[in-house]
Amino acid sequence: MATPKTVLVTGGAGFIGSAVIRLLIAETDVRVVNVDKLTYAASGTALAEIEDSNRYAFEQVDITDSAALKRVFETHDPDAVMHLAAESHVDRSIDGPEAFIQTNIIGTFRLLQAARQHFGGLDDDRKAAFRFHHISTDEVFGSLGDEGMFTEETAYDPRSPYSASKASSDHLVRAWGETYGLPVVLSNCSNNYGPFHFPEKLIPLMIIKGLRGEELPVYGDGQNVRDWLFVEDHARALWTVLSKGAAGESYNIGGHNEMSNLAVVQTICDLLDRHAPPLAGGRSRRELITFVTDRPGHDFRYAIDAAKIERDLGWTPRETFESGIEKTVTWYLENAVWWQPLLDRNVLARVGTGTTGK
Numbered sequence: 001m002a003t004p005k006t007v008l009v010t011g012g013a014g015f016i017g018s019a020v021i022r023l024l025i026a027e028t029d030v031r032v033v034n035v036d037k038l039t040y041a042a043s044g045t046a047l048a049e050i051e052d053s054n055r056y057a058f059e060q061v062d063i064t065d066s067a068a069l070k071r072v073f074e075t076h077d078p079d080a081v082m083h084l085a086a087e088s089h090v091d092r093s094i095d096g097p098e099a100f101i102q103t104n105i106i107g108t109f110r111l112l113q114a115a116r117q118h119f120g121g122l123d124d125d126r127k128a129a130f131r132f133h134h135i136s137t138d139e140v141f142g143s144l145g146d147e148g149m150f151t152e153e154t155a156y157d158p159r160s161p162y163s164a165s166k167a168s169s170d171h172l173v174r175a176w177g178e179t180y181g182l183p184v185v186l187s188n189c190s191n192n193y194g195p196f197h198f199p200e201k202l203i204p205l206m207i208i209k210g211l212r213g214e215e216l217p218v219y220g221d222g223q224n225v226r227d228w229l230f231v232e233d234h235a236r237a238l239w240t241v242l243s244k245g246a247a248g249e250s251y252n253i254g255g256h257n258e259m260s261n262l263a264v265v266q267t268i269c270d271l272l273d274r275h276a277p278p279l280a281g282g283r284s285r286r287e288l289i290t291f292v293t294d295r296p297g298h299d300f301r302y303a304i305d306a307a308k309i310e311r312d313l314g315w316t317p318r319e320t321f322e323s324g325i326e327k328t329v330t331w332y333l334e335n336a337v338w339w340q341p342l343l344d345r346n347v348l349a350r351v352g353t354g355t356t357g358k
């Protein structure tokens with residue numbers, strides 16, 4: 001595929017979307033149009049270093065708003081869409097699934113319709129190069145036992161309102177490819193972590209609570225396993241899929257970093273003991289870990305087989321979990337100016353009892 005000139009990124013003010021936009025502005029020549037509603041999860045300052053670029057434009061738009069989407073496509077005339085906008089927190093989906101159905105399913109449907117209409121008006125060369133890239137999760141595949149990995153052929157088996165809404169949107173995207181000829185490509189990724197991760201998610205939550213010497217609530221017995229990927233490695237993988245991936249294909253993205261939730265929290269405790277001011281009485285932060293009632297329907301294990309993207313597109317992660325988590329802990333220690341205002345807005349009210357990767 002020819003490198004796109006203009007990429008429309010939805011959800012670009014979020015954790016992964018902002019990493020994608022920082023990468024596109026820093027390392028490519030493409031113009032970026034960020035379409036974001038700016039929900040509670042958006043972080044304006046995550047884009048501070050690029051927002052003055054003349055290759056960056058922002059549109060505050062809800063992806064369920066068809067008229068606004070039509071205007072955005074007409075105004076910016078993109079060659080590709082990277083669709084990341086979503087409600088993304090599993091615990092919130094259990095408490096209030098409505099927003100997940102609206103944004104993740106209806107929003108994806110409206111975006112597909114707008115993209116389809118735009119695609120229909122392109123000339124043949126631009127049609128051949130156009131891509132609609134849907135950014136999805138490994139959670140659509142359900143839960144693994146002790147053995148095995150998710151491949152691109154694994155049958156869908158979503159088990160939470162979040163993962164069911166993402167599975168629905170994956171199916172819609174494939175259907176728009178098959179039925180209407182929209183050149184779609186999908187990627188399903190494991191748990192991300194890194195800078196600008198909203199503090200309701202496991203890793204930033206544990207870093208901030210551990211820094212402050214608060215209890216560290218871990219679901220169940222902490223043995224649930226997730227496969228972790230540094231967010232900048234994911235952003236690079238997404239650009240690889242968009243610029244090199246074949247239309248109609250899907251690619252699994254993962255970091256070969258399977259860890260139990262308990263091991264993740266213990267690693268964070270040890271890094272904080274090394275890099276942060278010591279706790280009173282010289283206590284180890286591991287002593288702050290407490291086990292709390294498990295999440296309903298908590299998937300036991302996710303593990304990604306990323307052989308296809310490595311073999312066909314030549315992508316491999318740059319960070320190991322050890323290097324990425326140390327960078328992340330250090331970033332949170334140095335950037336309280338980013339997360340403290342979020343805590344002041346009481347964003348953690350929902351997660352008093354525990355959390356997991358997403």
Ligand code: NAD
Pocket residue numbers: 010011012013014015016017035036037038039040041042043061062063064083084085086087088089103107135136137138166188189190191192193198357358
């Ligand atoms: P996030 O919650 O940090 O960001 C989501 C962004 O979407 C926010 O900026 C929000 O304002 C925007 N948004 C929400 N509803 C919108 C709407 N109706 N219209 C326009 N914008 C809207 O999410 P994230 O962690 O960056 O995840 C991005 C995408 O990647 C999601 O689709 C998610 O399912 C997927 N994903 C996430 C992970 C992970 O570990 N975080 C892993 C795999 C896949």
